[in-house]
Structures are given as structure tokens and as C-alpha cells.
Amino acid sequence: DADVTQTPRNRITKTGKRIMLECSQTKGHDRMYWYRQDPGLGLRLIYYSFDVKDINKGEISDGYSVSRQAQAKFSLSLESAIPNQTALYFCATSDGGRYEQYFGPGTRLTVT
Amino acid sequence: QKEVEQDPGPLSVPEGAIVSLNCTYSNSAFQYFMWYRQYSRKGPELLMYTYSSGNKEDGRFTAQVDKSSKYISLFIRDSQPSDSATYLCAMSPSGTYKYIFGTGTRLKVLA
Numbered sequence: 001d002a003d004v005t006q007t008p009r010n011r012i013t014k015t016g017k018r019i020m021l022e023c024s025q026t027k028g029h030d031r032m033y034w035y036r037q038d039p040g041l042g043l044r045l046i047y048y049s050f051d052v053k054d055i056n057k058g059e060i061s062d063g064y065s066v067s068r069q070a071q072a073k074f075s076l077s078l079e080s081a082i083p084n085q086t087a088l089y090f091c092a093t094s095d096g097g098r099y100e101q102y103f104g105p106g107t108r109l110t111v112t
Numbered sequence: 113q114k115e116v117e118q119d120p121g122p123l124s125v126p127e128g129a130i131v132s133l134n135c136t137y138s139n140s141a142f143q144y145f146m147w148y149r150q151y152s153r154k155g156p157e158l159l160m161y162t163y164s165s166g167n168k169e170d171g172r173f174t175a176q177v178d179k180s181s182k183y184i185s186l187f188i189r190d191s192q193p194s195d196s197a198t199y200l201c202a203m204s205p206s207g208t209y210k211y212i213f214g215t216g217t218r219l220k221v222l223a
Contacts, residue, residue: 004155031209040120042215043156043200050209058210090155099144099163099204101211103155 003027004104006091012110013081021076021107023091031094032074033101034058034066036087043090049074050096081111115139118201118214127223131188135201135214138182143206145177147186150198150216159199160186191221 004025013019023032034046045058047066055066063085067075078085091104118135125131133147144163148156160175162168162184168175174187184203188195201214 040215042116042118043202043213045210048210094209099209100146100158100161101202102158103148105155106153 004091004093004102006089006104006107008107009105010108012112014112015082017081019078019081019109021089021091021109023074023076023104025072025091025093025104027093027095027102028071029093029102030071030096032068033092033094034064034074034076035090035092036060036085037090037106038087046076046089078109078111081109083111085109086111113138115212116201116203116214119217120215122218122220124220124222125191127191127193127221129191129221131191131195131219131221133186133188133199133201133217133219135184135203136182137184137203137212139203139205139212140179140182141205142203142212144204145175145184146202146211147173147175148200148202149195150200152197156200191219193221193223195219195221 007022033048035043049068065077089107092101094101116137147160150156162175165179172189176185198216198218200216202211204211
């Protein structure tokens with residue numbers, strides 16, 4: 001079984017809809033991250049959390065919110081989706097004090 | 113200017129060739145350097161991780177960091193068609209645990 005899982009893997013939604021992307025991990029890591037990947041722009045950090053009570057904005061947090069429901073679960077919400085949020089979204093984890101990150105398989109989101 | 117620059121490729125090489133992938137950066141505070149491999153429609157997979165300057169070898173892969181030139185490299189020896197993927201560099205200043213990624217270089221190893 002994969003250590004970092006993301007649901008859904010693919011989603012098509014309409015402009016203005018609220019959507020939630022979910023991430024779960026069995027690695028026992030305390031730190032979790034949400035990134036989006038766009039062609040030519042690489043991976044950009046949206047939000048990150050170093051423990052259940054810690055939430056921090058990343059480089060591009062506008063239009064997004066997150067919830068850390070448990071150490072193993074970190075959800076990303078788009079409150080009112082817009083077409084330029086069409087991208088590949090990745091969740092990642094790391095162990096406190098270490099710099100290596102481990103990524104989930106990604107969610108391909110299309111906003112029409 | 114982006115903090116991390118990476119040639120997008122594609123880079124095409126014959127099987128068995130030595131591949132050199134590179135990133136340059138502008139932030140002298142970066143201390144931790146990582147290379148990821150990403151296959152199509154998959155998440156990035158950590159390949160190599162180095163701290164500060166120097167070389168690190170793992171099988172066919174060697175990561176090299178030259179902080180004086182703000183330049184990092186990943187060498188792949190005896191390249192295989194299965195190495196065909198996009199390679200991402202990532203780096204972080206000490207203590208922040210936040211990462212800046214390059215845009216990735218697409219590599220094709222031809223059989």
C-alpha cells in the first residue's frame with residue numbers, strides 16, 4: 001500500500017464550486033505539505049503544517065484553505081474554484097528535523 | 113529572475129550514456145539540496161539528498177553541489193530507458209523546511 005495517498009485522483013468541477021482534496025499518510029510523519037504543479041512553473045507551495053495545531057501559508061495560498069484533521073490527514077479546499085486553479089496537486093510529508101519529502105500520487109484537477 | 117533555474121529539456125541520450133542534469137540558484141542561504149524523479153502522471157520520488165557542498169553517490173547516481181558557483185548537478189551513469197522521466201531539483205535554507213523547486217528537466221533515454 002502507498003505511504004501517501006490522495007483522493008480523488010482526478011476531478012472535473014465547474015467555476016464557483018467548492019471542492020476538497022484529501023491526503024492521508026501512514027509514514028508517521030508530523031509534517032505535511034500541499035503543492036500545485038503547473039507546466040513551466042514547477043512545484044509551488046500552497047500550505048504546510050508541522051503538526052496538528054500548526055498551519056502556515058505558502059507561496060500561493062490565496063483562494064485555498066486547509067485543515068489538519070489528524071497527524072495523518074491534511075485536506076486542501078478550494079472555496080470557489082476558478083479555471084486558473086486547474087493544475088496537478090500534490091501532497092507531501094516529511095519527518096520533523098529531516099529535509100527529505102515524500103510525495104503522494106497527485107490529484108489532477110480541472111476547473112471549467 | 114527565478115530563485116532556482118533548470119533547463120526544461122527535453123534531453124535525449126542513447127542508452128548507456130552518462131547524463132548530466134543541472135540547476136543554478138541565486139539564494140546563498142540554501143543548504144539542503146535534493147533531486148527528485150517524476151514519471152509521467154506520478155508523484156515526485158526522492159532520488160538524492162545532500163547537505164552543503166560536496167558529492168554524494170548512490171549506485172548509478174551522483175549528486176554534486178558547488179556552493180561557490182551556486183550550481184548543483186545530478187549525474188546518471190550507464191543510463192537506461194527506465195531513467196526516462198522528469199528530474200526536479202529542490203533546495204531549502206537551513207531551518208525553514210520549506211523547499212524551492214526547479215521546473216524540471218525532461219530526460220529521454222533511447223534504447
